[in-house]
Amino acid sequence: MMRRREVITLLGGAAAWPPAVGAQQPTMPTVGFVTNRAAEASLRQAAAFRKGLNETGYVEGHNVMVEYHWLEGQYDRLPALMSDFVRRRVAVIASFANAPALAAKAATTTIPIVFGVGQDPVRMGLVASLARPAGNATGVNFFNQEAVAKRLGLLHDLVPKAVRIAVLINPANASGSDATLPDIREAARALGLQITAFNASTSREIEAAFGALVRHQADALFVAPDSFFTGQPVQFATLAAHHRIPAAYTQRDFVEAGGLMSYGTDIPEMFRQVGVYTGQILKGAKPADLPVVQSTKFEFVINLQTARTLGLDVPNSIQLLADQVIE
Secondary structure (H helix, E strand, O other): OOOHHHHHHHOOOHHHOOHHHHHOOOOOOEEEEEEOOOHHHOHHHHHHHHHHHHHOOOOEOOOEEEEEEEOOOOHHHHHHHHHHHHHHOOOEEEEEOHHHHHHHHHHOOOOOEEEEEOOOOOOOOOOOOOOOOOOOEEEEEOOOOOOHHHHHHHHHHHOOOOOEEEEEEOOOOHHHHHHHHHHHHHHHHHHOOEEEEEEOOOHHHHHHHHHHHHHOOOOEEEEOOOHHHHOOHHHHHHHHHHHOOOEEEOOHHHHHOOOOEEEEEOHHHHHHHHHHHHHHHHOOOOHHHOOOEEOOOEEEEEEHHHHHHOOOOOOHHHHHHOOEEEO
């Protein structure tokens, strides 16, 4: 089994190197890369970010350093991390998910920020407008919140008898959970579904939440958008299979790990676009002049084997809607 340190090194984890190594190349710009995910769950996304950098002429270790920081849901690390970026004057902060983007924006008005967020960045206060961001931030809006109603509707189509829906949220990610609950409650009312929220901020709490929702006799589970959750696809798939709970997720990683279904945007493509914008800024572009990119590709993925195990019959009409059906 690959050790955690080996994974970070494979990703080019400058954060794991001693300061003297970075000091050997003082003229090379440093990009602070921050995501809520765990390193082991982010190989594809980190590779997509580097691909975006490469498209603009930047190669990690050759003419740019990337300093990776994997929060693993520990949002309390953000203030100190951003203060350190500001103190060392990194060239660009690449922040993925709402909490890191907001922390970066609160920490600096001068260092360029390129974000990937699931909510409206104008409403979040990250930019003045999508077309003209102004300030020091720009990036990608990948519409996690807008997909909430559609994802719940697809779960309802797959499990039409389900009425009591458990919603798992991460209270440590206040910006995400505060936006998700009103949207899903409104969508549930339209479908005649009953919603009960459960909290989890750690792997142990995820396991406890599954026990609680089973005792609550939930018919299905809706996992709210959260970067910490997306770093735990195997745990979710294993627990859902053990408790025989049909579950809907935000990204295909869950379904590839054995989850029932997912609906959401192409996340690796978002990481690639953030890499492209990061490279353009390193070349001299200003964030204020780079319009916010809005994701246009949404993926609906179903795991038929999991559906059969749960005793679900997936009609051909639903299979035809899917972008991928995993046999």
